[in-house]
Amino acid sequence: MEMQSLASALEASLDPAQNKKAETILLEQQKDPDFSLRLLQVAASDQWTPTARLASALYFKNYIRRNWTDEDGNYKLAENTANAIKHELIGLMIRVPANIQYQLGDAVGVIADSDFWRRWDTLVDDLVSRLTPDNARTNNGVLQVAHSIFKRWRPLYRSDELFTEINHVLSKFGEPFVQLLSSTDMLIDQNNSDKTVLSQYFSTMNLMTKLLYDLSVQDLPPIFEDNMQSVTSLLHKYLVYDNPLLQSDSDNEAGLQEFVKSGIFEVLVLYAEKYEDAFGPFVEQFVGSSWNLLTTIGLDTKYDILVSKALQFLTSVTRMSQHAHTFNNDDTMSQVIERVVLPNVSLRDSDMEMFEDEPIEFIRRDLEGSDSDTRRRAATDFLQQLLAQFHKLVTDIVLRYINHYLSDYAKDPSARWKSKDTAVYLYSSIAAKGAVTASQGVKSVNELVNVLEFFQTHVARDLMSEVNVEPILRVEAIKFLYVFRSQITREQWRDAFPMLVTQLGSSEYVVYTYAAIAVERVLALTDGSKQAVVSQADVEPLSAQLLQHLFQLIESNPDPAKLQENEFLMRCVMRVLVVIRDGVVPITDNVLAHFIKITQIISPNPANPRFYYYHFEALGAFIRFAAPSQPEKLENGLYPIFGNILQNDVQEFVPYVFQLFAALLEANPAGTLTTYYISLVQPILSLELWASKGNVPALVRLLSSLIARGASQIAESGQLQSILLVFQSLIATRTNEIHGFELLESIVAHFTPSAIDPYFITILQLLFTRLQNSKTDAFTSRFVRLYHSVSARVDRGLGADWFISHANRVQDGIYVQLYLSIILPDTQKLVRPLDRKIAVISLCKTVTDSSAFAEKYKKGWGFTCEALLKLLENPPILATTDDTVVDHDVDDMSFGVGFTQLQTIKRSARDYWPDVTEVKSWVGRQLQDANARQGGKIKNFATQRLSESPQALEILSMYMSR
Numbered sequence: 001m002e003m004q005s006l007a008s009a010l011e012a013s014l015d016p017a018q019n020k021k022a023e024t025i026l027l028e029q030q031k032d033p034d035f036s037l038r039l040l041q042v043a044a045s046d047q048w049t050p051t052a053r054l055a056s057a058l059y060f061k062n063y064i065r066r067n068w069t070d071e072d073g074n075y076k077l078a079e080n081t082a083n084a085i086k087h088e089l090i091g092l093m094i095r096v097p098a099n100i101q102y103q104l105g106d107a108v109g110v111i112a113d114s115d116f117w118r119r120w121d122t123l124v125d126d127l128v129s130r131l132t133p134d135n136a137r138t139n140n141g142v143l144q145v146a147h148s149i150f151k152r153w154r155p156l157y158r159s160d161e162l163f164t165e166i167n168h169v170l171s172k173f174g175e176p177f178v179q180l181l182s183s184t185d186m187l188i189d190q191n192n193s194d195k196t197v198l199s200q201y202f203s204t205m206n207l208m209t210k211l212l213y214d215l216s217v218q219d220l221p222p223i224f225e226d227n228m229q230s231v232t233s234l235l236h237k238y239l240v241y242d243n244p245l246l247q248s249d250s251d252n253e254a255g256l257q258e259f260v261k262s263g264i265f266e267v268l269v270l271y272a273e274k275y276e277d278a279f280g281p282f283v284e285q286f287v288g289s290s291w292n293l294l295t296t297i298g299l300d301t302k303y304d305i306l307v308s309k310a311l312q313f314l315t316s317v318t319r320m321s322q323h324a325h326t327f328n329n330d331d332t333m334s335q336v337i338e339r340v341v342l343p344n345v346s347l348r349d350s351d352m353e354m355f356e357d358e359p360i361e362f363i364r365r366d367l368e369g370s371d372s373d374t375r376r377r378a379a380t381d382f383l384q385q386l387l388a389q390f391h392k393l394v395t396d397i398v399l400r401y402i403n404h405y406l407s408d409y410a411k412d413p414s415a416r417w418k419s420k421d422t423a424v425y426l427y428s429s430i431a432a433k434g435a436v437t438a439s440q441g442v443k444s445v446n447e448l449v450n451v452l453e454f455f456q457t458h459v460a461r462d463l464m465s466e467v468n469v470e471p472i473l474r475v476e477a478i479k480f481l482y483v484f485r486s487q488i489t490r491e492q493w494r495d496a497f498p499m500l501v502t503q504l505g506s507s508e509y510v511v512y513t514y515a516a517i518a519v520e521r522v523l524a525l526t527d528g529s530k531q532a533v534v535s536q537a538d539v540e541p542l543s544a545q546l547l548q549h550l551f552q553l554i555e556s557n558p559d560p561a562k563l564q565e566n567e568f569l570m571r572c573v574m575r576v577l578v579v580i581r582d583g584v585v586p587i588t589d590n591v592l593a594h595f596i597k598i599t600q601i602i603s604p605n606p607a608n609p610r611f612y613y614y615h616f617e618a619l620g621a622f623i624r625f626a627a628p629s630q631p632e633k634l635e636n637g638l639y640p641i642f643g644n645i646l647q648n649d650v651q652e653f654v655p656y657v658f659q660l661f662a663a664l665l666e667a668n669p670a671g672t673l674t675t676y677y678i679s680l681v682q683p684i685l686s687l688e689l690w691a692s693k694g695n696v697p698a699l700v701r702l703l704s705s706l707i708a709r710g711a712s713q714i715a716e717s718g719q720l721q722s723i724l725l726v727f728q729s730l731i732a733t734r735t736n737e738i739h740g741f742e743l744l745e746s747i748v749a750h751f752t753p754s755a756i757d758p759y760f761i762t763i764l765q766l767l768f769t770r771l772q773n774s775k776t777d778a779f780t781s782r783f784v785r786l787y788h789s790v791s792a793r794v795d796r797g798l799g800a801d802w803f804i805s806h807a808n809r810v811q812d813g814i815y816v817q818l819y820l821s822i823i824l825p826d827t828q829k830l831v832r833p834l835d836r837k838i839a840v841i842s843l844c845k846t847v848t849d850s851s852a853f854a855e856k857y858k859k860g861w862g863f864t865c866e867a868l869l870k871l872l873e874n875p876p877i878l879a880t881t882d883d884t885v886v887d888h889d890v891d892d893m894s895f896g897v898g899f900t901q902l903q904t905i906k907r908s909a910r911d912y913w914p915d916v917t918e919v920k921s922w923v924g925r926q927l928q929d930a931n932a933r934q935g936g937k938i939k940n941f942a943t944q945r946l947s948e949s950p951q952a953l954e955i956l957s958m959y960m961s962r
Contacts (some may be wrong), residue, residue, distance in 0.1 A: 005029075006038055007048045010055040016605065026059065036063060036077065037084060043100055044092050053096075057103035064107045069114045071735050086111065090126055094141030101141065105148035112149040117168050123149070124172040131176055133183060136200035143207035146173070150214035158218060166218060174223040177215070181208055185234055195245040202246060202256040205238065209263030213270060220275045232282040235264050240289050252301045252350075265290075265309035272316040283323055290314055294340050301350045308378035311344065315382045324389050333390065334397055337383070342401065344379035345429070346422050347472070355472065359509040360565050367479075367517065380429045387430055387446075395448045398430045406458065417470040420458075424476045427454055428483055439524065440486040451484050452492070463499040471508040478503060478511070482518040485525055490533050497522060497534055501542065504549055512553060516572040523575045532579070539576065540583040547576055547587070551594040560605040563598065567610035574618035578904060581625045588626045592637045595619050599641045606652040613900060616656040620663060620904035627667035635664055639676055646683070651692070655899055658684075658698035663905040665705035673710030681706060681714060685722045687729060696730070697899045700739045701907060704746035711750035720751065724759050731766055734776060741782035745789050749912060753797040760806045768810060771822065784826045785835050788842035792913075800842070800850040819860065824867050834909050836876035840919050843868040848930035848938060862945040866952050868923070875919050924962040931960060 006029060012022035029035055042048055042056035064085075067076045075082045089111075093104050116123060130142045150169065156162055184204045191197040212231075215221055224231055238260055248255030254262075268286055271279040290310045297303050317323045327333050354362045365374060387394040405423035409416050431449045432442040445451050462469050462477040481488070481496060488496060500522065503515035525533045539546075554569050577584055577591075584591060598615060606612055627634045642661060645653045665677070684703060689695055703723065707714060714720060723743070730740030744763065747756065767783055791800040807815040827839045846853055846864050853861045916922045931938035939960060946953040 003038065003042065007042050007052040007056070010039075010042060010059055011049060011052040013059065014051060014055050030063075033078060033081065036060065036067075036081060037088070039063065040085070040088055040092060043096060043104065050097075053100055054103070057096075057100045057107075061103050061107040061110070065110050068110060071733060073114060086115070086120060086123075090123070090130070090142075090145055093145050094130065094138055101144055105144055108145055108148040109152055112152060116149060117165050121168075124169055128172055128176050131180060134187060136187075136197075136204050139180065139184075140200070140203055140207060143204065143211060147207060147210050147214060150211060153214060154217050156218070162218065166215075170215065170221050170223065174215070174221060177208070177211065178223060178227060180204075181212075181231075181234065184208065185237070192243060193245070198243070198245055199256060202260060206256060206260050206263060209235075209260060209267060213263070213267050216267070216270060216275075220271075220278055225275075225278050228278055228282065232279070232285075235267065236282075236285055236289065239264050239286065239293075248302050250302060254302045254305060258303060258306045261293075262306050262309045265306070265313045268313045269309075269316045272313065272320065276320060280320070280322070283317060283320070286313065287317055287323065287326075291340075294344075299343070299348050299350075304375055305373050307344060307375050308373045311340070311375070311378035311382045314340075315378075315385045318382070318385045318389060327386060328390055328393070330393065330397065333386070333393055336386070337394075337397055337401065341379050341383050342422070344375040345383075345425055347418050352472075355510055359513070363510060363513055363517075363568070367514075376425075383429055384432075391446075392448065395430055395446060398426055399449070402426050414468070414470075417473055421470075421472055421476055424459060424473075424480060428480060432483060436483055438521075441483050441521070441525075443486060445484070445487060451487055455480060455484070460499070463503065471506075471511050474503060474506065474508070474511050475514050478514040478518050482514070482521060485518075485522055490527065493522065493533055494538070497538070501546065504546075504553070513566060513568050516550065516553075517568050520568070520572040520575040523579050534579075536579055536581060536583065540580045543576055543580045543583055544587045544590070547573060547591060547594075550576070551598075554598065555594070555601075558601060560601050561607045564602050564606075564608040564611040567608060567614050570611055570614040570618060574614050574621055574904065577618055577621040577625065582629070584622060584626050585629055588630060588633065591622055591626075592634065595622065596637060596641055599645075603641070603645055603648070603650050603653065606650065609652070612652065612656075616653075616660065617902055617904050620660060620902045623660060623663045623667060624905050627664055631664065631668035631671065634667075635674070635676075638664065654692075655694045655698040656902060658695065658702045659902050659905060662698070662702040662705040662907075665702075665709055666907065669708065671709060673706065673713050677706060677710070678713060678717070681717070681719055682722075685719065685726060687726070690726060690729060693735070694899045696736055696739050697901070700730075700743050703743060707746045707750050711752075711755075715751060715755045720747070720755060721759065723747065724763070727763070728766060731770065734774075734779075737770075737776070737779050738782060741786055745786060748786070748789050748793070748798070753802065761809055764807055764810050768814070768818075771818075780822060780826055781830065781835075784823055784830065785838065787823055788827070788835075788838045791842035792838055792845055794845050794849045800846045801852050804852050816857070816860070819857075820863070824863060827867055828870060832909070833876035834911055836871060837911075837913070837916065837919060840868065840871050840876065840923065841913055841916060843871070844923050844926050848926055854937070854941065858945055861941055862949065862952075865942065865946060865956055866949060869952055869955050872920055872923065920959070921962070924959040927956070927960045928962075 005025070009022045009025040009029070012018035013026065015022075029038075032038070039056050039060040043053050043060060045053070048056075068082070070076055077085075089104065089108060093101050093108070096104065112120070112123075127142050127146055130138060132138050153162065153166065184201055188198065188201045188205065191201060212224075216224060241257065241260075243257070246255055246257045248258070272283065290313055294307065294310055294314075297307060318327070327336060351362075354365075366376075383394070383398070402423045405419040405426070409420035409423065413420075427449070431446050431451050431454075433444045433446055434442065436442055459477045459480050462473045463481075478500065481500060497519075500515055500518050504512050504519070506512045506515065523532075523534055523539065527533055550569055550573050554563060554566065554573075557563060595615075595618075599619075602612060602615070623634060623638075638660070642657045645657050661680070681703075683689075684699060690699060703726070707723075714723070724747075727740050727743050727747075730736040730743065767786075770779060771783065787803065790798050790803045793799060804815045807818065827843070830836050830839055843864050847861065847868065853864060927938055939957075942953055942956050942960075946956065
């Protein structure tokens with residue numbers, strides 16, 4: 001019955017309508033110590049539905065990812081459970097269907113990251129023992145497990161530990177792998193007329209090409225180098241292999257033959273780029289075969305990945321000087337460009353079908369760099385590599401073809417528009433030098449062409465014409481401006497920018513989306529002096545209409561999934577708000593209404609992480625620039641939708657909402673906490689909420705903002721103790737210790753000493769225990785900063801003496817040990833200017849105001865002076881406030897597994913002493929004032945206590961005489 005309940009909940013977890021209830025059931029079942037093993041049982045047994053089995057494998061993968069080890073590498077599961085999982089998993093993967101095998105393979109990879117090979121040294125022996133001479137299904141299961149583990153090596157940096165692991169694998173797996181490669185080859189030959197059996201063995205060969213890459217990715221294994229002749233012969237055999245039984249019936253879906261050949265080309269690229277000495281003698285046969293393949297293969301979509309891999313191989317070969325010379329004459333180069341490059345950069349019918357039927361996919365594939373496995377991208381890379389090697393030759397030949405295509409287009413523009421598209425695309429390819437950067441586009445261009453002249457002569461008309469322009473030509477024109485945006489001057493953009501904005505009014509999805517992309521990037525463009533090319537003054541007059549139109553495009557389809565489909569439009573909204581800054585204030589009501597509407601639509605079903613990331617970035621920009629002048633309006637408008645997100649536990653949105661709540665609070669620092677905010681304090685102190693790793697940084701910021709606005713109200717309600725329990729949980733782990741210190745520093749800054757006093761000894765006990773048992777450099781640094789934050793606040797009733805009295809109540813005399821062994825030496829290690837400034841203020845006030853240092857720690861007074869003067873040798877200089885929004889590429893971020901910082905409301909480090917600007921002058925005044933106030937004591941102390949440090953005495957005297 002329990003297994004039935006588990007299987008039903010797992011199946012329901014994949015249904016959006018039942019997901020929440022199912023998750024609750026599954027969370028309850030996780031309390032069972034054997035929960036992970038029961039998940040494997042569901043995945044393994046065919047008594048459950050395929051959906052339940054797949055859901056179980058998915059849940060197991062994610063459960064293992066969260067619960068296998070802690071931050072120190074210790075098992076979070078019971079050790080006998082962990083061992084049982086490792087024991088069962090390999091055999092299970094061999095038996096289950098491929099879709100379940102794939103999910104379990106990811107779990108194997110997670111376990112291997114932690115355990116392989118030191119805590120799982122029997123794994124390779126286990127895998128090898130399961131390999132068979134001719135059972136393809138069993139072998140494929142074994143090889144899939146091996147690939148799941150060994151593919152982890154692909155992105156890693158070289159290290160002794162990594163090579164120890166690889167050598168461990170090769171010593172046991174290398175010889176059986178080579179034998180299996182040979183035997184699989186023979187079995188393919190023997191079964192070349194039996195489609196079912198042949199397909200199984202070809203699946204084996206497909207996995208083996210992946211493993212060949214895995215095993216070679218860091219260094220060429222000796223067993224492959226010693227057998228390079230036979231290995232390359234076998235690779236060449238299957239590169240040219242063709243069996244009608246293995247051909248895909250679909251025009252769109254690749255078959256096993258294409259997968260194997262694509263995998264072979266990946267290996268060839270690796271060998272050509274890393275192991276030229278060993279592989280060089282065998283290159284020519286592969287170049288010839290690649291040429292034959294590329295000049296004979298069809299244009300069907302199913303061949304796209306294979307063609308792109310073949311082109312990537314030729315691109316790698318072109319980098320090898322001894323092979324590149326083959327192309328260095330006009331006839332050969334013309335043939336290469338005409339027969340290989342041009343067919344693969346020209347638009348096909350399938351491209352136009354995608355343009356019309358799947359426009360958002362067309363855009364993502366074409367623009368974002370996710371098109372690395374498309375024919376057009378691979379052919380462009382090949383062309384640009386040829387250009388790099390033979391600059392003038394390639395430029396001249398390609399310009400001839402460009403002129404040919406433009407002439408062909410001119411004969412019948414309405415029918416031959418594809419010729420112009422090819423011409424403009426080719427021109428962009430040879431004009432650009434280097435990659436298209438996210439911030440600047442192309443930074444340098446081919447000196448043999450004139451980009452602006454080509455745009456004005458051939459491209460601009462496609463943006464200016466009202467009618468009779470093929471949509472794809474408008475897209476190509478927009479892309480031209482997008483790619484070469486940094487080559488266009490500020491004055492030229494004054495004419496070109498309105499052209500882009502006009503394209504937002506197109507009825508064509510791809511056209512208005514590309515226009516939004518280009519507008520957003522141009523608005524982010526700066527010149528050599530970091531000044532915006534298109535300024536706030538240029539955009540603000542258009543902003544109301546521009547934003548209204550963008551919102552209408554986003555909201556044109558109210559279906560939650562469709563509304564979230566186009567993140568590019570929302571990114572453009574964000575950029576407009578960032579550029580116009582407080583220019584949004586007059587249109588606050590309209591913008592606020594749209595944000596509320598969109599948030600209400602997408603909250604029940606978050607579907608596109610990129611869209612809602614930019615949605616919340618845009619909302620952050622709106623709060624940042626509109627809230628300071630009208631905080632109540634934004635708070636009242638946003639409270640209900642934010643509260644609804646928290647109440648319904650929309651996990652994807654919760655960390656963003658916490659950041660936005662904090663930004664609303666920080667926009668009105670002089671205000672007190674409203675009833676709504678006071679009611680928010682208790683729920684966010686729930687430790688369950690803090691258990692989610694992605695919530696922690698946002699919660700700390702929100703709680704710190706609440707404390708800054710209403711410390712007295714929180715203290716009166718008796719909630720400080722609950723806040724300190726949160727601090728205690730944070731400080732206990734290395735992952736969250738920094739956040740714990742941020743929260744504690746906020747408490748120190750805003751609560752009265754009388755409110756903190758009952759708890760401070762316990763706080764110190766926790767910190768001292770960590771310092772003694774498991775300190776890290778980061779922990780020590782933040783502890784030192786915390787000390788200075790307390791020591792510097794003499795005027796608020798804290799200060800060094802207050803810290804000393806509490807520390808010595810934890811353990812008599814511990815303060816001296818701490819001060820001499822940690823605080824003073826690590827103060828000099830502080831790097832951030834603000835941290836060093838706090839330390840200067842702290843040490844200065846210790847010298848001028850501490851009774852303990854004046855009367856009891858006389859040597860310490862001298863040490864403190866010396867530490868202060870050493871800090872002042874390199875005085876902290878705080879950067880001027882810069883409220884520029886820093887761009888981050890969303891594709892570099894991960895979603896759903898951690899915290900994503902909203903850049904538009906990113907909080908800079910707070911300076912609690914803004915009046916202290918020139919620290920040297922400030923220190924001099926403090927010393928002089930204290931000396932006068934105390935009847936010359938400071939000067940006397942200096943004379944007595946720095947007598948053994950004449951240089952320090954001299955420097956201190958200079959400060960006191962300024």
